Amino acid sequence: MRAVTAESFSFAEAVGGVRGVVEAIAPGLLFVVVFVATTDLRAALVASVAAALVAVAARLLQRTPVTQALGGLLGIAVGVFWAWRSGEAENFYAVGLWTNAVYLVVILASILARWPAVGLVVEAFRSGFVDQARERAQNAGAAAPEGDAADGAPSPFAPLVAWRKDPALVRRYTLATWFWVGLFALRLIVKVPLYFAGDVAWLGTAHLVMGVPLWGLVLWLTWAVVRRPHPASTAAATA
Numbered sequence: 312m313r314a315v316t317a318e319s320f321s322f323a324e325a326v327g328g329v330r331g332v333v334e335a336i337a338p339g340l341l342f343v344v345v346f347v348a349t350t351d352l353r354a355a356l357v358a359s360v361a362a363a364l365v366a367v368a369a370r371l372l373q374r375t376p377v378t379q380a381l382g383g384l385l386g387i388a389v390g391v392f393w394a395w396r397s398g399e400a401e402n403f404y405a406v407g408l409w410t411n412a413v414y415l416v417v418i419l420a421s422i423l424a425r426w427p428a429v430g431l432v433v434e435a436f437r438s439g440f441v442d443q444a445r446e447r448a449q450n451a452g453a454a455a456p457e458g459d460a461a462d463g464a465p466s467p468f469a470p471l472v473a474w475r476k477d478p479a480l481v482r483r484y485t486l487a488t489w490f491w492v493g494l495f496a497l498r499l500i501v502k503v504p505l506y507f508a509g510d511v512a513w514l515g516t517a518h519l520v521m522g523v524p525l526w527g528l529v530l531w532l533t534w535a536v537v538r539r540p541h542p543a544s545t546a547a548a549t550a
Contacts, residue, residue: 315429315487315534316436325530326523327379334380335523337362338387342403343515352400356391359403363387400511404518408502415495422488426475429491430484433537434474487536494529497521 314325326332338359346355363384370377386406394403421428474480498521505514 313436314530315537316433317534318538320531320534320538322527322531326527331379332523334363334366334383336519337366338383339515339518339522343512343519346400346515347512352394352398355400356395356403359387360391399509401506401509401514403511404502404506404514407518408499408506411495411498415492415499418488418491418495422485422492425481425485427481427484427488429487429533429537430474430481431471433484434471438471483536487533490529490532490536494525497525 314320317324323329327335341362342355342359345358346352349355363380366380367377367384370380389406390403393405394400418428421431474484498517501517501521502514505517
Protein backbone atom coordinates (compact mmCIF):
# COMPACT_ATOMS: atom_id res chain seq x y z
CA MET A 312 0.00 0.00 0.00
CA ARG A 313 3.01 2.33 0.23
CA ALA A 314 2.85 2.49 -3.56
CA VAL A 315 -0.20 4.77 -3.43
CA THR A 316 1.72 7.42 -1.47
CA ALA A 317 4.68 7.58 -3.88
CA GLU A 318 5.35 10.50 -6.24
CA SER A 319 5.16 8.14 -9.23
CA PHE A 320 3.50 4.77 -9.55
CA SER A 321 5.47 1.60 -10.24
CA PHE A 322 3.40 -1.51 -10.90
CA ALA A 323 6.46 -3.72 -10.35
CA GLU A 324 7.15 -2.25 -6.90
CA ALA A 325 3.46 -2.29 -5.98
CA VAL A 326 3.19 -6.05 -6.50
CA GLY A 327 6.62 -6.92 -5.10
CA GLY A 328 8.56 -7.05 -8.36
CA VAL A 329 8.90 -10.03 -10.70
CA ARG A 330 9.84 -12.24 -7.79
CA GLY A 331 6.81 -11.20 -5.79
CA VAL A 332 4.52 -11.91 -8.75
CA VAL A 333 6.03 -15.37 -9.22
CA GLU A 334 5.71 -16.16 -5.52
CA ALA A 335 2.07 -15.05 -5.55
CA ILE A 336 1.07 -16.88 -8.74
CA ALA A 337 3.13 -20.08 -8.77
CA PRO A 338 1.35 -22.07 -6.01
CA GLY A 339 -2.13 -21.44 -7.38
CA LEU A 340 -1.01 -21.97 -10.97
CA LEU A 341 0.62 -25.30 -10.17
CA PHE A 342 -2.44 -26.42 -8.22
CA VAL A 343 -4.90 -25.84 -11.04
CA VAL A 344 -2.57 -27.13 -13.79
CA VAL A 345 -1.70 -30.34 -11.93
CA PHE A 346 -5.29 -30.98 -10.87
CA VAL A 347 -6.74 -30.41 -14.36
CA ALA A 348 -4.03 -32.60 -15.90
CA THR A 349 -4.24 -35.48 -13.42
CA THR A 350 -7.52 -35.01 -11.43
CA ASP A 351 -5.35 -36.06 -8.49
CA LEU A 352 -6.08 -33.74 -5.56
CA ARG A 353 -3.11 -35.00 -3.55
CA ALA A 354 -0.62 -34.29 -6.35
CA ALA A 355 -2.08 -30.82 -6.89
CA LEU A 356 -1.85 -29.96 -3.20
CA VAL A 357 1.73 -31.24 -2.94
CA ALA A 358 2.78 -29.21 -5.98
CA SER A 359 1.22 -26.06 -4.52
CA VAL A 360 2.86 -26.45 -1.11
CA ALA A 361 6.21 -27.28 -2.73
CA ALA A 362 6.13 -24.04 -4.73
CA ALA A 363 5.42 -21.99 -1.59
CA LEU A 364 8.17 -23.77 0.38
CA VAL A 365 10.71 -23.20 -2.41
CA ALA A 366 9.92 -19.47 -2.32
CA VAL A 367 10.51 -19.29 1.44
CA ALA A 368 13.68 -21.42 1.27
CA ALA A 369 15.13 -19.28 -1.52
CA ARG A 370 14.62 -16.10 0.49
CA LEU A 371 16.12 -17.66 3.60
CA LEU A 372 19.20 -18.80 1.68
CA GLN A 373 19.63 -15.36 0.13
CA ARG A 374 18.92 -13.65 3.45
CA THR A 375 16.20 -11.46 1.97
CA PRO A 376 12.94 -10.49 3.70
CA VAL A 377 10.62 -13.48 3.93
CA THR A 378 7.41 -11.71 4.99
CA GLN A 379 5.69 -11.93 1.61
CA ALA A 380 6.76 -15.54 1.02
CA LEU A 381 5.68 -16.60 4.52
CA GLY A 382 2.33 -14.90 4.05
CA GLY A 383 1.84 -16.81 0.83
CA LEU A 384 2.84 -20.06 2.50
CA LEU A 385 0.34 -19.50 5.31
CA GLY A 386 -2.47 -18.80 2.86
CA ILE A 387 -1.60 -21.88 0.82
CA ALA A 388 -1.37 -24.04 3.95
CA VAL A 389 -4.87 -23.05 5.07
CA GLY A 390 -6.29 -23.72 1.61
CA VAL A 391 -4.50 -27.07 1.40
CA PHE A 392 -5.79 -28.13 4.82
CA TRP A 393 -9.36 -27.22 3.92
CA ALA A 394 -9.24 -29.04 0.59
CA TRP A 395 -7.50 -32.08 2.10
CA ARG A 396 -10.01 -32.47 4.93
CA SER A 397 -13.03 -32.08 2.66
CA GLY A 398 -11.65 -34.00 -0.31
CA GLU A 399 -13.05 -31.29 -2.61
CA ALA A 400 -10.55 -29.44 -4.83
CA GLU A 401 -12.66 -26.25 -4.96
CA ASN A 402 -12.18 -25.82 -1.20
CA PHE A 403 -8.57 -24.88 -1.94
CA TYR A 404 -10.06 -21.47 -2.80
CA ALA A 405 -12.66 -21.30 -0.01
CA VAL A 406 -10.43 -19.35 2.39
CA GLY A 407 -9.82 -16.71 -0.27
CA LEU A 408 -13.54 -16.29 -0.79
CA TRP A 409 -14.13 -15.78 2.92
CA THR A 410 -11.22 -13.35 3.11
CA ASN A 411 -12.60 -11.28 0.24
CA ALA A 412 -16.03 -11.26 1.87
CA VAL A 413 -14.61 -9.96 5.16
CA TYR A 414 -12.59 -7.25 3.39
CA LEU A 415 -15.67 -6.23 1.43
CA VAL A 416 -17.82 -5.86 4.56
CA VAL A 417 -15.15 -3.95 6.51
CA ILE A 418 -14.29 -1.55 3.68
CA LEU A 419 -17.94 -0.92 2.82
CA ALA A 420 -18.66 -0.26 6.50
CA SER A 421 -15.82 2.30 6.57
CA ILE A 422 -17.51 4.20 3.73
CA LEU A 423 -20.92 4.10 5.40
CA ALA A 424 -19.32 5.34 8.63
CA ARG A 425 -17.64 8.18 6.65
CA TRP A 426 -14.20 6.92 7.62
CA PRO A 427 -13.06 5.58 4.22
CA ALA A 428 -10.41 2.93 4.77
CA VAL A 429 -8.09 4.27 2.07
CA GLY A 430 -7.90 7.60 3.88
CA LEU A 431 -6.81 5.93 7.11
CA VAL A 432 -4.16 3.84 5.35
CA VAL A 433 -2.76 6.61 3.16
CA GLU A 434 -2.58 9.16 5.98
CA ALA A 435 -0.97 6.57 8.26
CA PHE A 436 1.87 6.22 5.75
CA ARG A 437 2.12 9.90 4.78
CA SER A 438 2.22 11.12 8.37
CA GLY A 439 4.85 8.57 9.36
CA PHE A 440 2.44 6.98 11.83
CA VAL A 441 3.27 3.47 10.58
CA ASP A 442 7.03 4.00 10.97
CA GLN A 443 6.59 5.65 14.37
CA ALA A 444 4.40 2.79 15.56
CA ARG A 445 7.08 0.33 14.48
CA GLU A 446 9.73 2.29 16.38
CA ARG A 447 7.56 2.46 19.49
CA ALA A 448 7.03 -1.29 19.33
CA GLN A 449 10.76 -1.88 19.01
CA ASN A 450 11.52 0.44 21.94
CA ALA A 451 8.64 -0.75 24.10
CA GLY A 452 10.97 -2.42 26.57
CA ALA A 453 13.27 0.56 26.92
CA ALA A 454 12.75 3.13 29.66
CA ALA A 455 11.40 6.40 28.30
CA PRO A 456 13.71 9.42 28.83
CA GLU A 457 12.50 11.98 31.32
CA GLY A 458 10.36 14.67 29.78
CA ASP A 459 9.34 12.63 26.72
CA ALA A 460 5.80 12.18 27.97
CA ALA A 461 5.21 15.83 28.82
CA ASP A 462 1.65 16.96 29.26
CA GLY A 463 0.23 18.63 26.20
CA ALA A 464 2.28 16.61 23.73
CA PRO A 465 0.40 16.05 20.43
CA SER A 466 -1.36 12.75 20.11
CA PRO A 467 0.31 10.32 17.68
CA PHE A 468 -3.18 9.57 16.32
CA ALA A 469 -3.82 13.20 15.32
CA PRO A 470 -2.71 12.76 11.67
CA LEU A 471 -5.14 9.87 11.29
CA VAL A 472 -8.14 12.13 11.88
CA ALA A 473 -6.97 15.57 10.70
CA TRP A 474 -7.73 14.82 7.03
CA ARG A 475 -11.44 14.44 7.78
CA LYS A 476 -11.67 18.21 8.20
CA ASP A 477 -11.06 18.61 4.46
CA PRO A 478 -14.30 17.69 2.58
CA ALA A 479 -12.52 17.50 -0.79
CA LEU A 480 -9.95 15.08 0.60
CA VAL A 481 -12.66 12.95 2.20
CA ARG A 482 -14.41 12.71 -1.18
CA ARG A 483 -11.20 11.61 -2.89
CA TYR A 484 -10.52 8.96 -0.27
CA THR A 485 -14.13 7.78 -0.46
CA LEU A 486 -13.91 7.38 -4.24
CA ALA A 487 -10.64 5.47 -3.90
CA THR A 488 -12.19 3.20 -1.27
CA TRP A 489 -15.04 2.39 -3.65
CA PHE A 490 -12.45 0.93 -6.03
CA TRP A 491 -11.56 -1.62 -3.35
CA VAL A 492 -15.22 -2.40 -2.73
CA GLY A 493 -15.48 -3.09 -6.45
CA LEU A 494 -12.39 -5.31 -6.40
CA PHE A 495 -13.63 -7.62 -3.65
CA ALA A 496 -17.23 -7.59 -4.89
CA LEU A 497 -16.17 -8.49 -8.44
CA ARG A 498 -14.06 -11.38 -7.19
CA LEU A 499 -16.98 -12.77 -5.23
CA ILE A 500 -19.48 -12.28 -8.06
CA VAL A 501 -17.26 -14.21 -10.47
CA LYS A 502 -15.78 -16.89 -8.21
CA VAL A 503 -18.60 -17.85 -5.85
CA PRO A 504 -20.79 -19.39 -8.62
CA LEU A 505 -17.75 -21.28 -9.95
CA TYR A 506 -17.02 -22.53 -6.44
CA PHE A 507 -20.52 -23.91 -5.93
CA ALA A 508 -20.45 -25.41 -9.42
CA GLY A 509 -17.21 -27.22 -8.53
CA ASP A 510 -15.55 -25.92 -11.72
CA VAL A 511 -11.95 -25.99 -10.50
CA ALA A 512 -10.39 -25.14 -13.88
CA TRP A 513 -12.32 -21.90 -14.33
CA LEU A 514 -12.20 -21.11 -10.62
CA GLY A 515 -8.41 -21.40 -10.67
CA THR A 516 -8.21 -19.29 -13.82
CA ALA A 517 -10.38 -16.58 -12.30
CA HIS A 518 -8.28 -16.70 -9.14
CA LEU A 519 -5.13 -15.99 -11.16
CA VAL A 520 -6.59 -13.33 -13.45
CA MET A 521 -8.34 -11.49 -10.63
CA GLY A 522 -5.35 -11.77 -8.32
CA VAL A 523 -2.16 -9.80 -8.96
CA PRO A 524 -3.28 -8.09 -12.22
CA LEU A 525 -6.54 -6.75 -10.78
CA TRP A 526 -4.83 -5.86 -7.50
CA GLY A 527 -2.23 -3.81 -9.39
CA LEU A 528 -4.91 -2.05 -11.42
CA VAL A 529 -6.84 -1.01 -8.31
CA LEU A 530 -3.63 0.18 -6.66
CA TRP A 531 -2.93 2.37 -9.70
CA LEU A 532 -6.48 3.78 -9.69
CA THR A 533 -6.13 4.51 -5.97
CA TRP A 534 -2.79 6.25 -6.54
CA ALA A 535 -4.25 8.33 -9.39
CA VAL A 536 -7.06 9.59 -7.14
CA VAL A 537 -5.20 10.22 -3.88
CA ARG A 538 -1.79 11.39 -5.13
CA ARG A 539 -0.75 14.87 -4.11
CA PRO A 540 -0.62 17.52 -6.85
CA HIS A 541 2.86 18.25 -8.19
CA PRO A 542 4.24 21.51 -6.68
CA ALA A 543 4.61 23.05 -10.15
CA SER A 544 1.01 22.31 -11.14
CA THR A 545 -0.21 23.61 -7.77
CA ALA A 546 1.66 26.89 -8.24
CA ALA A 547 0.32 27.24 -11.79
CA ALA A 548 -3.25 26.65 -10.62
CA THR A 549 -2.84 29.23 -7.87
CA ALA A 550 -1.45 31.78 -10.34
